Amino acid sequence: xxxxxxxxxxxxxxxxxxxxxxxxxxxxxxxxxxxxxxxxxxxxxxxxxxxxxxxxxxxxxxxxxxxxxxxxxxxxxxxxxxxxxxxxxxxxxxxxxxxxxxxxxxxxxxxxxxxxxxxxxxxxxxxxxxxxxxxxxxxxxxxxxxxxxxxxxxxxxxxxxxxxxxxxxxxxxxxxxxxxxxxxxxxxxxxxxxxxxxxxxxxxxxxxxxxxxxxxxxxxxxxxxxxxxxxxxxxxxxxxxxxxxxxxxxxxxxxxxxxxxxxxxxxxxxxxxxxxxxxxxxxxxxxxxxxxxxxxxxxxxxxxxxxxxxxxxxxxxxxxxxxxx
Ligand SMILES: Cc1cc2nc3c(=O)[nH]c(=O)nc-3n(C[C@H](O)[C@H](O)[C@H](O)COP(=O)(O)OP(=O)(O)OC[C@H]3O[C@@H](n4cnc5c(N)ncnc54)[C@H](O)[C@@H]3O)c2cc1C
Numbered sequence: 204x205x206x207x208x209x210x211x212x213x214x215x216x217x218x219x220x221x222x223x224x225x226x227x228x229x230x231x232x233x234x235x236x237x238x239x240x241x242x243x244x245x246x247x248x249x250x251x252x253x254x255x256x257x258x259x260x261x262x263x264x265x266x267x268x269x270x271x272x273x274x275x276x277x278x279x280x281x282x283x284x285x286x287x288x289x290x291x292x293x294x295x296x297x298x299x300x301x302x303x304x305x306x307x308x309x310x311x312x313x314x315x316x317x318x319x320x321x322x323x324x325x326x327x328x329x330x331x332x333x334x335x336x337x338x339x340x341x342x343x344x345x346x347x348x349x350x351x352x353x354x355x356x357x358x359x360x361x362x363x364x365x366x367x368x369x370x371x372x373x374x375x376x377x378x379x380x381x382x383x384x385x386x387x388x389x390x391x392x393x394x395x396x397x398x399x400x401x402x403x404x405x406x407x408x409x410x411x412x413x414x415x416x417x418x419x420x421x422x423x424x425x426x427x428x429x430x431x432x433x434x435x436x437x438x439x440x441x442x443x444x445x446x447x448x449x450x451x452x453x454x455x456x457x458x459x460x461x462x463x464x465x466x467x468x469x470x471x472x473x474x475x476x477x478x479x480x481x482x483x484x485x486x487x488x489x490x491x492x493x494x495x496x497x498x499x500x501x502x503x504x505x506x507x508x509x510x511x512x513x514x515x516x517x518x519x520x521x522x523x524x525x526x527x528x
Pocket of ligand 1: 212214218235236238240241242243244247248249250251281282283319320334336345447479483484489490491495
């Protein structure tokens with residue numbers, strides 16, 4: 204049977220946390236997951252109490268065992284679309300059809316989308332290869348591990364003014380973890396005021412365009428420029444552009460906020476009835492612990508919403524002398 208109370212799309216921290224709460228609430232739950240969590244390139248997950256330093260895959264593997272232990276259905280696959288459909292039976296008022304890329308489909312009363320986001324990083328040779336290893340984005344995730352080392356922050360050569368400002372702000376943040384930080388403007392024009400702010404914090408500045416990250420024996424050693432000069436660094440940070448994986452939500456008609464992200468309330472409820480979103484799909488700032496928390500909050504709200512839906516139907520059935528549901 205492929206009819207559920209809740210289908211969770213995405214089995215990262217947000218989705219599995221929600222599934223755990225919902226299965227423990229005795230809801231019939233399926234989690235459909237394409238198996239590509241955002242932090243997969245990183246060897247360790249930092250900043251999650253009780254699990255600091257755990258490989259990210261181990262956290263999710265343990266969560267899957269927990270969800271399966273409460274009879275949650277874990278489905279490997281990619282959801283291609285979600286559409287409204289007639290309710291599956293007389294005990295419910297809302298129906299959604301979740302169609303997978305392999306052509307199979309599930310019907311459900313509620314859906315929670317936790318499909319994460321995509322990091323759009325500068326297009327410089329070496330950047331993608333070192334991503335999550337010594338080409339980093341989040342100082343809260345990796346800063347402590349590279350503390351006191353020679354660090355760099357790389358601006359996006361193709362970025363706009365806002366992107367440059369974000370890269371400069373990121374540089375001042377990274378400075379918290381090391382006294383030896385260099386800002387690589389990568390050919391972008393930096394104002395005199397911003398240059399002064401860098402000098403004021405003893406942050407180095409290299410204006411030229413970067414040609415590649417240099418790697419030796421599987422370790423980043425520094426940054427190279429067109430004229431051949433080289434600045435040694437043991438890790439380089441970037442400030443990616445965060446792109447939500449929200450096509451399923453926007454296709455459903457979910458409203459977006461002023462920043463263009465799907466608008467949700469404190470529980471993850473979207474503007475479309477029956478549809479919730481949590482984690483990086485709706486919140487670019489969510490760390491693993493935040494994503495897990497948002498998943499949990501959404502699960503509790505969804506369970507309450509189902510109870511609210513069931514009650515008037517139960518009263519009607521009771522008055523008609525129908526069986527108690
Ligand atoms: C390199 C790196 C290192 C990081 N390190 C840390 C760290 O140390 N500590 C920390 O707190 N945070 C860290 N983060 C941030 C962390 O990755 C996110 O906070 C976390 O992954 C968000 O969880 P999520 O469940 O929202 O999304 P994700 O973990 O990205 O999970 C989304 C899931 O949905 C699946 N999916 C997407 N689309 C579909 C679809 N259509 N159908 C089915 N499934 C789909 C994906 O395959 C994926 O499995 C790091 C991020 C990066 C990039």
